[in-house]
Structure formats: C-alpha cells, structure tokens
Amino acid sequence: MINIQKYLFFAMMVLFSTLSFAQKKTNFVVVIDAGHGGKDAGARGVADLEKNIALDVVLRFGAMIEKNHPDVKVVYTRKTDVFLELWERTQISNNNKANLFISIHCNSATNSSATGTETFVMGLNKMNQTDEVSRRENSVVFLEKDQEKYEKFNPNDPEAVIAFEIMNAAYKEQSIRFADLVEKSFVNKQGRKSRGVKQANFHVLRGNASPSVLVELGFISNYEEGTYLASDAGKQASTEAIYAAFKEYKKEFDRRSGIVSTDEKPKPVKVAEKPLEGKSLKVKFLETTLKYSISSPQLKGLTDVEIVQDGSKYVYYYGNTNLQSRADELLSVVKRKGFTKASIVEFDLNKRLDGQKNYRVLFMTSNKKYKDRDDRFNGLSNVLRVKSGGMFNYYFGTDKTLDSAQKTLEAVQKKGFRNAFVVTFNGEEPL
Numbered sequence: 001m002i003n004i005q006k007y008l009f010f011a012m013m014v015l016f017s018t019l020s021f022a023q024k025k026t027n028f029v030v031v032i033d034a035g036h037g038g039k040d041a042g043a044r045g046v047a048d049l050e051k052n053i054a055l056d057v058v059l060r061f062g063a064m065i066e067k068n069h070p071d072v073k074v075v076y077t078r079k080t081d082v083f084l085e086l087w088e089r090t091q092i093s094n095n096n097k098a099n100l101f102i103s104i105h106c107n108s109a110t111n112s113s114a115t116g117t118e119t120f121v122m123g124l125n126k127m128n129q130t131d132e133v134s135r136r137e138n139s140v141v142f143l144e145k146d147q148e149k150y151e152k153f154n155p156n157d158p159e160a161v162i163a164f165e166i167m168n169a170a171y172k173e174q175s176i177r178f179a180d181l182v183e184k185s186f187v188n189k190q191g192r193k194s195r196g197v198k199q200a201n202f203h204v205l206r207g208n209a210s211p212s213v214l215v216e217l218g219f220i221s222n223y224e225e226g227t228y229l230a231s232d233a234g235k236q237a238s239t240e241a242i243y244a245a246f247k248e249y250k251k252e253f254d255r256r257s258g259i260v261s262t263d264e265k266p267k268p269v270k271v272a273e274k275p276l277e278g279k280s281l282k283v284k285f286l287e288t289t290l291k292y293s294i295s296s297p298q299l300k301g302l303t304d305v306e307i308v309q310d311g312s313k314y315v316y317y318y319g320n321t322n323l324q325s326r327a328d329e330l331l332s333v334v335k336r337k338g339f340t341k342a343s344i345v346e347f348d349l350n351k352r353l354d355g356q357k358n359y360r361v362l363f364m365t366s367n368k369k370y371k372d373r374d375d376r377f378n379g380l381s382n383v384l385r386v387k388s389g390g391m392f393n394y395y396f397g398t399d400k401t402l403d404s405a406q407k408t409l410e411a412v413q414k415k416g417f418r419n420a421f422v423v424t425f426n427g428e429e430p431l
Contacts, residue, residue, distance in 0.1 A: 028100075028250060030065065031075045031093040033204065034058040035105035035214075038083025043108035045220025047230035050106040051081065057217065058104050060239040065246065072250070086203040094209045099253065100178065101212040102242070103204050106229060108221040113295075115225045116193035117186045119179040120214040121172065122206055123199025174211035177252075181245035182215055189241045191333035192218070193303055215242065224297045237336070273323055278350045280402070281327035282306065285334045285342035286316035293419050300337040306409070307421035309362065311431065314421075317345070320406075349403035356427040359405035360384065360395040363417040367391055378415040384428060393430075395423065 034055040036042035042050030055078070062074045075096045077089045093101045107118070179197040186192040205212045217238050220226035228234040285302075291314050292298045294305055299316070306317045319330035327344045334342040353359070363380070369392055370376060372383050377394070384395040397408035405422050412420045424431045 027071055027073045028069075028253065029073045029075060029096055029098045030100045030102065030246070031077065031096060031098040031210075032058045032062050033077040033089050033093075033101065033103040035103055035204075037078050037081055040083055043106055043220055045106065045108070045230060046223050046226035048220070048226075050108070050220060053106050053217065053220065053229055053235065054104045055079075055081065056235050057239050057242070060236065061102075061104075061242055061246075064239065064243045068247075069250065087207075089204050090207050093212075094207075098208070098210040100246075100249070101205075101208050101210050102178075102246075103202075103212075103214040104242075105214060105216050107216040107219045109219055110221075112221055112223065114219045115222050115301075116195040117183060117218055118195035118198055118216045119182045120198050120200045120202060120205070120216070121175040121179050122202060122208075122212060123172065171208070171211045175213055178211055178245065178249045179213045181248050182213065182242055185241040185245040186238075188329070189244055189333075190237050191302060191337065192241075193301075224295075224301060228301060273325055275322040276324070276346075277322075278348065279322055280347040280349050280406075281319075281321050281324065282317040282345055282347065283319055283327065283330045283334050283342050284315060284317055284345045285337075285339040287313055288316075289313055292316075300339075302334065302337060306406075307419075309421060309423040309430070318342075347402050349406075350401055352400045353424070357400075357431075358425050358427075359397070359399040359402065359408075359422050360425050360430075361397050361405070361409050361412045361420050362393055362395050362423050363412050363415075363420040364394040365391055366394070370394070378417070380412065380415060386428070386430065395425075395430075 034051070034057075036051040036054065038051075040051065042054070044050075045053070058076065059079065062076060065072055065074050073096075075092065075098070077092050078084055089103070090101075107114075176197060183194045183197055187194050200214075202214055205214060218225045218229050220229055229238065286299075287310075289312055290298075291307070294303075299305055302318050304319055306320070308315045308317065318334050319327070321327050321330065331342060331344055364376070367390060369385070373381050374383075377383055377396075380396045382396070386393045386395065396412055397405070399405040399408055402422075409420060409422055
C-alpha cells in the first residue's frame with residue numbers, strides 16, 4: 001500500500017516549489033521530450049522506428065519555437081539517439097523549472113487498421129485501450145538498472161487514489177487544456193483523425209511539477225499512417241500542428257500573467273457569419289473513373305469523404321458545411337494533402353430532380369444474386385438489384401433532393417456499409 005503521508009508531503013513540496021520559482025523566473029520554459037532513444041527503439045513502424053520519428057519532430061518543433069519566441073527557453077531531454085531513463089526526463093523538466101512538459105511518441109497496435117492521434121495527461125483511466133498504451137510506453141523501465149524507484153500504484157487503494165489526485169490536481173486543468181489544443185490542431189490543421197484527450201498513468205508524466213502531456217502522433221503500425229509519419233511532409237505537418245497548439249497556449253499563459261505582446265493588435269469585432277439557407281458547400285478534390293474505398297491511400301488520409309457516381313466517373317467530395325469560412329478551411333486542408341486543383345462546390349439541398357430522376361445509394365456489389373431482405377443487407381429492405389456485366393449492384397432508397405439522399409447515405413453507412421455512395425437514376429436505371 002502506498003503511504004499517503006509521503007505522497008501528500010511530495011505533492012505539497014511540488015506545489016510550493018512551483019510557486020516559489022514561478023515568482024522568480026522571467027522566461028517561459030518548455031521541456032520537449034523525444035520518446036525512447038538509444039537501445040530503446042520504441043514501436044517498430046512500417047517505415048521507421050518510433051524513436052527516430054519522435055526525435056525528428058521534437059527537433060523541428062524546438063527550432064520553430066526558438067525562431068518565433070525569443071522569450072521562451074527550449075530544453076530538450078535528448079537531441080541525439082541516446083537512451084534516457086524515464087525518471088531522468090522528469091528530473092530535467094523539474095530542474096529547469098518548466099512551465100510545460102511535452103513528450104512526443106508514436107502509437108502502435110496489433111490491429112493494423114488502427115489510426116489517429118491522441119494526447120494523454122496524467123490521471124486514472126478506466127479504459128483497456130489506454131491501459132495498453134501506458135503499459136507499452138512504461139515498458140522502458142525494464143531496460144533500466146533500478147526499477148524499484150517506480151513505486152507501484154494500486155488503483156484499488158482509496159488512500160493511494162486520494163494522494164494521486166492531490167498530487168496531480170495543481171496541473172491537471174492546464175494539462176488538459178494544452179492536450180485539447182493539440183488534438184484540435186491535428187484535426188483543423190491537418191485533417192487528421194483524433195482519438196481524443198485521454199488520461200493514463202505514465203511514469204514520464206508522474207512527478208512533473210508543471211502541466212504535462214504525452215502526444216501520440218499516430219499509428220506507425222498502420223501502412224498509410226506509418227508511411228505518412230515517416231515522410232518529411234508528415235513530420236513537418238505534425239510539427240506545425242503541435243506548434244500551433246503551443247502558440248495558442250503561450251498566448252493564454254501570457255494573458256493570465258498580464259503580459260501583452262507588442263505585436264498584438266486590437267481584434268476587429270467579428271460579425272456572426274450567416275449560414276447559407278438551403279445550400280451545402282463541399283470540396284471537390286478528385287474525379288476519376290476509378291472507385292476507391294474510404295480508407296484507400298489514394299485519398300491521402302482524408303476522412304468524411306463522400307463519393308458520388310456521375311455517369312462513368314466517380315466524384316470525391318470532402319466535408320459538408322453551410323458556412324463559407326468553414327468551406328475555405330476545408331479547402332486548405334485538402335490542398336495541403338496535395339489536391340491542388342480542389343475547389344468548393346455549392347449544392348442546392350432542396351432542388352428536386354425532374355421527371356423520373358431520383359437518387360439512390362449503392363451499398364453492395366456482388367457476383368451473387370440476393371433477394372430483398374437478405375441478411376447480408378443488415379436490415380435494409382426494398383432493395384433494388386441491377387445487373388451490370390457479370391455483377392449485381394444493390395441500391396437502397398429513392399430520393400428526389402440531395403438533402404434527403406445525404407440522410408439516406410448516412411443511414412446506410414451506419415448499417416456498416418462505409419463505402420456506400422450516391423448514384424443518380426432515371427426511374428430504375430442508373431444514369
């Protein structure tokens with residue numbers, strides 16, 4: 001059982017020491033930690049090792065801060081491929097009186113389809129997934145000489161839980177705030193999939209006398225994401241996303257500290273943007289005779305993709321909004337992915353198709369002939385079967401407006417048909 005008096009004493013010492021050196025310091029100190037290193041390779045990705053990707057991103061991130069923030073002191077736990085014990089990383093942070101500690105890592109999973117970023121703060125978790133990540137990242141202690149220094153925490157011991165929460169309460173709110181900024185930046189700046197902000201018991205975060213986070217850049221066990229993160233473009237984009245979060249966090253820190261940047265100008269009062277009534281804006285980024293699945297590498301990691309068949313061609317759209325400003329943001333995301341000819345397309349949601357024309361959702365193609373209400377349709381009924389060559393295409397729904405067709409598509413995708421898409425018909429014949 002953990003001694004609560006000892007943990008309470010440690011928590012109070014951390015709190016008072018932080019207050020004392022917060023009064024003396026003039027610069028903001030950020031400690032950047034490249035996970036693993038040396039004999040500890042971390043996760044083995046499809047294109048590179050975790051330790052290499054993490055170090056590359058850390059060096060880029062630190063250089064970006066040093067260039068743009070002369071009032072910030074950047075401290076690196078490592079700048080080369082060397083092995084550091086976990087307690088040493090925490091000690092470097094505390095010895096430098098850090099205002100923020102950021103540990104950079106890459107994720108890995110036995111399920112090679114797993115993708116997405118996630119950012120952890122110190123805390124008690126109740127999810128098996130976060131248990132797995134913390135076990136993997138903490139496993140480096142088995143490479144260290146003195147493992148006894150990592151006192152085991154028993155989550156079923158009420159005294160231990162109380163002591164744990166007191167020790168982390170001083171920095172938890174700001175840790176979560178920065179973690180949230182990081183995840184939002186990954187989504188908004190890169191168009192990445194975010195698995196959210198999570199809590200876990202990481203040795204490298206425990207004992208830090210500052211707001212602290214551990215950032216998982218993505219799954220290097222996934223072919224597309226692992227190849228992307230190992231590339232120069234992937235590492236640079238990840239760096240810029242984390243830097244954008246840091247820049248916003250530093251602004252908020254300065255405001256709380258009463259520091260006003262000399263280059264800050266009064267912001268003009270924003271007039272609330274008026275949504276387009278009955279309209280939808282989407283980014284058209286690809287038109288081809290080839291049909292790609294949602295997870296295809298040709299889509300370069302874009303999610304929220306809608307596929308519409310137009311004659312013999314397939315048109316790929318990204319996003320869906322009725323705000324022009326949001327459409328501009330979506331267009332920027334797509335162009336950064338390499339689709340430089342992408343453009344914003346406006347749709348009239350309430351415009352009805354003429355005559356016998358209608359929209360239907362193609363959700364399955366097979367060389368077998370199935371009857372309506374087949375179990376393979378996952379509850380979909382009134383399914384239209386159309387033979388095309390030696391194959392059978394299966395369609396659901398009959399809609400006259402794009403708005404209702406979009407809702408039908410979403411309902412079909414929720415049934416498990418993620419690659420379903422909208423096709424225009426004339427009666428019961430696809431155009």
